[in-house]
Amino acid sequence: MVFAKSWEDFEIAAENMYIGNPCSCRFTMKYTHNRNTVVLKLTDNTKCVQFKTEVLSDLKRIEKFTGNLMWLMASKE
Secondary structure, rough: OEEEOOOOHHHHHHHHHHHHOOOOEEEEEEOOOOOEEEEEEEOOOOOOEEEEOOOOOHHHHHHHHHHHHHHHOOOOO
């Protein structure tokens, strides 16, 4: 499993992975209270990209990314 080095890298890789194969992609978000970390993971059956953060300001980015991903899932294309 690969952790992205920056938010931008994760966002680009995740969107490209979803656009490439939308039927087999899965997205999870896990919050660990003891460590105050959020881990985002997007995977298909062959690749996986993850992003881990402890920064509170990244939550706004996560919210925007999740909204964009849901929009892609709901669009007719």
